[in-house]
Amino acid sequence: MSIPGLGQLAPEPTASDNKVITLQPYWEWRFSVTRRASVTVRLLSGTADRDGTELALNRAYKFTDTKSKIYTLQGCTLEITGSCESHVAQYPTPEASPLLTYINMHFALQEERRRAESAGRGVQGPRVLICGPANSGKTSLARKLVGWATRMGSQPLVANLDPAEGLLSLPGTVSAAVYGTLMDVEESACGFGLGSTPSSGPSAVPVKVPVVYYYGREKVEDDVPHWKDLTRKLASSVRAKLNKDKDVRASGAIIDTPGFESGKEGLDLLAFAINEFSVNIVIVLGSSQMGDDLQRRLAEEKTPLGEPIIVVPLERSDGVAERDEQFTRTIRDAAIKEYFFGDAKRTLSPSTQSVSFDDVAIFKAPDESEAYEGQPVLEAAEISAEMSHWTLAVMNASVNDPPETIRQAPVIGFIAIADVDEDRRRLKVLSPTSGRLGNQPLVWGRWPEPYINLLG
Numbered sequence: 001m002s003i004p005g006l007g008q009l010a011p012e013p014t015a016s017d018n019k020v021i022t023l024q025p026y027w028e029w030r031f032s033v034t035r036r037a038s039v040t041v042r043l044l045s046g047t048a049d050r051d052g053t054e055l056a057l058n059r060a061y062k063f064t065d066t067k068s069k070i071y072t073l074q075g076c077t078l079e080i081t082g083s084c085e086s087h088v089a090q091y092p093t094p095e096a097s098p099l100l101t102y103i104n105m106h107f108a109l110q111e112e113r114r115r116a117e118s119a120g121r122g123v124q125g126p127r128v129l130i131c132g133p134a135n136s137g138k139t140s141l142a143r144k145l146v147g148w149a150t151r152m153g154s155q156p157l158v159a160n161l162d163p164a165e166g167l168l169s170l171p172g173t174v175s176a177a178v179y180g181t182l183m184d185v186e187e188s189a190c191g192f193g194l195g196s197t198p199s200s201g202p203s204a205v206p207v208k209v210p211v212v213y214y215y216g217r218e219k220v221e222d223d224v225p226h227w228k229d230l231t232r233k234l235a236s237s238v239r240a241k242l243n244k245d246k247d248v249r250a251s252g253a254i255i256d257t258p259g260f261e262s263g264k265e266g267l268d269l270l271a272f273a274i275n276e277f278s279v280n281i282v283i284v285l286g287s288s289q290m291g292d293d294l295q296r297r298l299a300e301e302k303t304p305l306g307e308p309i310i311v312v313p314l315e316r317s318d319g320v321a322e323r324d325e326q327f328t329r330t331i332r333d334a335a336i337k338e339y340f341f342g343d344a345k346r347t348l349s350p351s352t353q354s355v356s357f358d359d360v361a362i363f364k365a366p367d368e369s370e371a372y373e374g375q376p377v378l379e380a381a382e383i384s385a386e387m388s389h390w391t392l393a394v395m396n397a398s399v400n401d402p403p404e405t406i407r408q409a410p411v412i413g414f415i416a417i418a419d420v421d422e423d424r425r426r427l428k429v430l431s432p433t434s435g436r437l438g439n440q441p442l443v444w445g446r447w448p449e450p451y452i453n454l455l456g
């Protein structure tokens, strides 16, 4: 058990310049670098990880707009250059750190994967769903379990059901991808961000190919039926992949979820996802109440493959950082910008095109208040200046398809509306590739609202 606050050195408000720190095994260097500041970390000796991905010795890693930690299992020395809030979390023994339980979880999952592999005959590895209240460290744990698994040669499928944070995609989506290779330590999202996708052009780490569905809202509660439809679709593509590829099948899946509370609605939505993804292991972070409720609810249930569903409550790390609206908006805006323009490591050249209102088919999701059963799922949008700076999803469907088909189609990519000239009835459109906008329908969601002018 780690007791919040115990064994922590007092935070250093803004440590700057150059310093060298030594971490004992299982200690963490926790840092928060915001407002476009940056900090550079170099591993001088020992071993160190960020969320399951190892830092290379003597390589400089630069972090911007990131709240995270570097931990060590064997001890290490780090050189830190730059300004950020940071402190070292010390643990007297490994047992005092929640990290040990996460690692034990990883080894238990590896054992399941080994069993699935040797059993063959279509036996699937563990399908693990990670849930808990908001800010309990779900995504960080998902990244660790994925990073550790890939380092041992596994290729888990990773799915994200939280539209507030895109996995290899823009916010407002749910997505899934196979992870079989190295993750990017420097990325704010540490391997779960856009830097690892092919749509961003050449990549420093091997690219992942996600399947993406567009939700266009922030919270599941904003349009539960639509979220359920997309979760069902995503689960179906995950199932297809697990059936098709024996290495992925043996590795199983890791599913990250939005922060749900332990009320009936949250439990119902979790139970829905658990059923759709044939989950057989549910990790509950930071809520014994939710752990108990799920245990009770799933005690008699079996997966469609006939396995029992095991609920594993795990402790939340007291290091999980609060992220205010300003920080999350900065991260979101940076993701949208990176999608079109790349980042410091690789610059992309998006194309700008001028298109007539008559040459595009834009559909609009209903407003929040209308998002209930019986309402039109998508309507043809009236193009106006209101659309300026919004990012629209390009759907893998035909403009003549029924609205429901368009809404549930996979996403091919995104475009941004740079300008709307109502007088000339022309749109200036920013697109990651230079091809003409084809016959694909575009969907204008309700979130995230644009805060930046991409061409400004």
Ligand SMILES: Nc1ncnc2c1ncn2[C@@H]1O[C@H](COP(=O)(O)OP(=O)(O)OP(=O)(O)O)[C@@H](O)[C@H]1O
Pocket: 028, 030, 031, 066, 067, 068, 069, 133, 134, 135, 136, 137, 138, 139, 140, 141, 162, 165, 257, 258, 259, 317, 318, 319, 320, 321, 322, 323
């Ligand atoms: N031990 C830690 N030390 C420092 N920062 C941490 C630690 N664990 C997690 N964080 C950071 O805290 C923030 C929240 O963590 P994370 O995203 O994993 O939580 P979450 O439960 O998935 O959140 P949400 O409910 O919003 O999806 C992230 O910026 C993450 O990098």
